[in-house]
Amino acid sequence: MPRITTSLFELFKVGPGPSSSHTIGPMKAGHHFMETVRKLDTALLEQADVIDIHLFGSLSATGEGHGTRRAVISGLLGHQPETCPPDVLDSLDLDPTQIYQLDIGPKTIDFKAEEVVFDAVHHDFPFSNTLLFRLGKGGAPLYEQEYYSIGGGFLRWKGWKEPEVGEPRFKYKDMAELKKHLVMHDIRLHELILENEMAITGLSENEINQRLDNIIMVMERSVEKGIQTEGRLPGPIGLYRKAPTLYAKAKKAHFQGPGFLKALNAYAMAASEENASGHCIATAPTAGAAGVIPGLLFMLKRHMGALTDEIRQGLMAAAAIGFLAKNNASISGAEVGCQGEVGVASAMGAAMIAYARGYRFQITENSAEIALEHHLGLTCDPVGGYVQIPCIERNAMGAVKAYNAYLIASSVEAAYHMVDLDKVIRAMAETGRDMSQKYKETSLGGLAVSVIEC
Numbered sequence: 001m002p003r004i005t006t007s008l009f010e011l012f013k014v015g016p017g018p019s020s021s022h023t024i025g026p027m028k029a030g031h032h033f034m035e036t037v038r039k040l041d042t043a044l045l046e047q048a049d050v051i052d053i054h055l056f057g058s059l060s061a062t063g064e065g066h067g068t069r070r071a072v073i074s075g076l077l078g079h080q081p082e083t084c085p086p087d088v089l090d091s092l093d094l095d096p097t098q099i100y101q102l103d104i105g106p107k108t109i110d111f112k113a114e115e116v117v118f119d120a121v122h123h124d125f126p127f128s129n130t131l132l133f134r135l136g137k138g139g140a141p142l143y144e145q146e147y148y149s150i151g152g153g154f155l156r157w158k159g160w161k162e163p164e165v166g167e168p169r170f171k172y173k174d175m176a177e178l179k180k181h182l183v184m185h186d187i188r189l190h191e192l193i194l195e196n197e198m199a200i201t202g203l204s205e206n207e208i209n210q211r212l213d214n215i216i217m218v219m220e221r222s223v224e225k226g227i228q229t230e231g232r233l234p235g236p237i238g239l240y241r242k243a244p245t246l247y248a249k250a251k252k253a254h255f256q257g258p259g260f261l262k263a264l265n266a267y268a269m270a271a272s273e274e275n276a277s278g279h280c281i282a283t284a285p286t287a288g289a290a291g292v293i294p295g296l297l298f299m300l301k302r303h304m305g306a307l308t309d310e311i312r313q314g315l316m317a318a319a320a321i322g323f324l325a326k327n328n329a330s331i332s333g334a335e336v337g338c339q340g341e342v343g344v345a346s347a348m349g350a351a352m353i354a355y356a357r358g359y360r361f362q363i364t365e366n367s368a369e370i371a372l373e374h375h376l377g378l379t380c381d382p383v384g385g386y387v388q389i390p391c392i393e394r395n396a397m398g399a400v401k402a403y404n405a406y407l408i409a410s411s412v413e414a415a416y417h418m419v420d421l422d423k424v425i426r427a428m429a430e431t432g433r434d435m436s437q438k439y440k441e442t443s444l445g446g447l448a449v450s451v452i453e454c
């Protein structure tokens with residue numbers, strides 16, 4: 001099994017919601033395709049008169065509700081997730097008569113939204129979420145590229161090669177190996193993650209801290225905006241935002257007793273409601289699960305007195321859990337169901353609180369393990385293909401479970417704990433493999449069929 005070389009900033013990324021695999025990945029694909037096309041031979045480009053895109057797998061099943069069409073068009077128009085305006089998806093007009101001019105170098109091509117086609121849900125491509133981009137003349141393709149949105153906003157394409165990255169200073173593939181390094185080198189978890197990040201990316205400690213601070217700022221901003229924004233979310237469900245009401249009730253209770261939990265629910269739902277609106281969020285580890293860690297982080301800062309440095313260190317501990325889940329199972333709802341999204345976010349969040357509160361490694365691992373264990377088997381069944389029901393409340397539940405997992409792990413003897421994180425990640429991978437495709441972000445089973453979309 002290969003050693004882990006994932007960067008912190010592949011896991012924590014800024015981009016538009018509502019789904020990292022359905023918006024961030026496809027936006028990157030659109031941008032990458034245009035960049036590639038502009039480098040093609042001018043004579044070939046002169047002949048071209050059409051660009052079309054076919055979406056497969058869950059991108060087809062839930063792509064309309066997940067905003068994939070808008071994300072692809074934004075990418076074709078030159079936007080990238082990290083730098084696009086916060087409301088870029090809102091601002092796109094999907095009027096079928098609207099014509100966009102796509103600049104391919106020597107000429108422009110007229111493009112309409114209907115040229116993003118929702119194709120087969122079941123297919124033979126190597127990854128579930130596949131996009132086929134074509135530049136053509138009439139019905140004949142001149143150039144085409146397959147892209148795979150593999151979850152968490154990660155993008156691959158046919159012929160993609162692992163980019164050259166630096167060798168991590170501490171090589172590990174699972175928690176057992178990670179633990180050995182911590183003991184053998186007498187190093188703390190966040191120090192190990194930081195050393196590896198510097199070695200992999202070539203960034204300095206200062207640059208890494210600046211980037212982490214930007215992620216923290218985006219997370220806090222999504223919570224702040226969400227607790228202040230009333231009304232209904234976009235889409236046919238007409239779901240009301242709940243975060244402002246919960247926040248008002250928590251405030252009335254001075255954030256004490258049930259007020260504490262109401263606040264945690266409000267913060268997680270606030271970021272999640274912002275995500276459902278297609279606004280900018282930070283993936284943690286995905287956009288669908290973008291409420292759990294921001295909710296807990298906001299709680300840590302506002303009500304538990306955590307300092308910036310403790311939050312940074314907590315995020316690095318959370319990332320260690322995310323790396324292990326991504327590399328030994330999956331963080332994609334389309335691959336393993338929601339256990340890989342909200343389940344992993346909850347495990348990461350539990351690790352973050354334990355670590356930021358000053359607990360050492362074993363309590364941090366146990367917190368993460370308990371949170372993930374109690375998400376095993378969780379399906380992905382978004383109603384109408386919108387990242388709203390069950391996703392928003394599920395983020396709140398993921399945050400509360402993370403807090404509870406931390407309370408259990410930090411209250412009892414670590415030696416009493418029987419299950420290690422590697423085992424629960426393995427169980428998640430196997431459960432995901434056995435899970436019917438209906439429950440993997442296709443909206444063909446579970447709540448998506450038992451709740452009638454309004």
Ligand code: SF4
Binds near residue numbers: 289380381394441
């Ligand atoms: S059910 Fe979970 S995995 Fe599926 S879209 Fe919602 S948050 Fe993502």
